[in-house]
Amino acid sequence: MEQVDIVKADPPRIFDDEVKRALSGWTFDPPGRPVDTTIELMFKP
Secondary structure, rough: OOOOOOOOOOOOOOOHHHHHHHEEEEOOOOOOOOOOOOOOOOOOO
16 A cells, blocks of 8 residues: 545544554555555444
8 A cells, every 4th residue: 555545534633644554554466557546444433
């Protein structure tokens, strides 16, 4: 994972650093050439 952008959060900016830290460890090896991908995650209490 090269770039993590928080588009919307509620409450704003409370968990951004932790989310970025957690997602920076993710890996994805698509077949063929590298691609840009958008993933939407929803966390519910």
